[in-house]
Amino acid sequence: GAVVSQHPSWVICKSGTSVKIECRSLDFQATTMFWYRQFPKQSLMLMATSNEGSKATYEQGVEKDKFLINHASLTLSTLTVTSAHPEDSSFYICTTKQGNTEAFFGQGTRLTVV
Amino acid sequence: AQSVTQPDIHITVSEGASLELRCNYSYGATPYLFWYVQSPGQGLQLLLKYFSGDTLVQGIKGFEAEFKRSQSSFNLRKPSVHWSDAAEYFCAVGAREDYKLSFGAGTTVTVRA
Numbered sequence: 001g002a003v004v005s006q007h008p009s010w011v012i013c014k015s016g017t018s019v020k021i022e023c024r025s026l027d028f029q030a031t032t033m034f035w036y037r038q039f040p041k042q043s044l045m046l047m048a049t050s051n052e053g054s055k056a057t058y059e060q061g062v063e064k065d066k067f068l069i070n071h072a073s074l075t076l077s078t079l080t081v082t083s084a085h086p087e088d089s090s091f092y093i094c095t096t097k098q099g100n101t102e103a104f105f106g107q108g109t110r111l112t113v114v
Numbered sequence: 115a116q117s118v119t120q121p122d123i124h125i126t127v128s129e130g131a132s133l134e135l136r137c138n139y140s141y142g143a144t145p146y147l148f149w150y151v152q153s154p155g156q157g158l159q160l161l162l163k164y165f166s167g168d169t170l171v172q173g174i175k176g177f178e179a180e181f182k183r184s185q186s187s188f189n190l191r192k193p194s195v196h197w198s199d200a201a202e203y204f205c206a207v208g209a210r211e212d213y214k215l216s217f218g219a220g221t222t223v224t225v226r227a
Binding site for chain 1: 148150155156157158159160204208212213214215216217218219220
């Protein structure tokens with residue numbers, strides 16, 4: 001089956017720095033990828049939809065200038081958390097769809113901002 | 115907009131006993147429905163999904179779920195749980211037009227010996 005690779009799996013950064021998370025589809029081309037965030041003990045919330053070659057679409061309440069999404073190729077989408085703060089500490093996970101019937105999840109990235 | 119409700123926050127079940135996790139959804143048409151499992155500190159693993167056809171869906175690890183349109187439900191079941199089934203379970207509904215997923219709050223399953 002299709003595989004989505006997310007890197008890094010965990011990262012600790014200092015407050016004020018930026019962190020980049022990569023999401024790669026390994027064996028198929030993904031024109032659309034989705035980024036979700038999961039706070040501790042909570043469910044996943046959709047942050048944004050990443051479209052290859054165009055601007056990402058952000059969900060209400062998500063700061064697009066803080067969470068920069070780039071989908072420069074059909075196999076790679078990146079999420080950059082800029083000027084990270086402790087409240088950005090969360091589990092970030094990407095998904096991609098194959099056709100209209102399947103969603104594949106990356107392994108997730110646990111971000112801790114200290 | 116679609117939404118999902120998982121009424122049970124936490125369920126404790128004895129090993130070998132049956133398990134049923136409830137999921138109710140709100141969506142204007144026939145949705146895509148999913149159940150995912152998440153072990154502590156891990157990503158999500160797809161247990162099963164419903165798109166169309168047979169309303170009783172078989173998944174991995176011995177799980178099954180039944181889509182009931184009249185009740186807007188997609189409950190997950192397993193006849194005999196194993197200690198390794200202890201995890202967080204998420205029900206999700208996907209819109210057919212854009213495939214965005216909305217997740218329920220999750221149900222934590224604890225398995226006692």
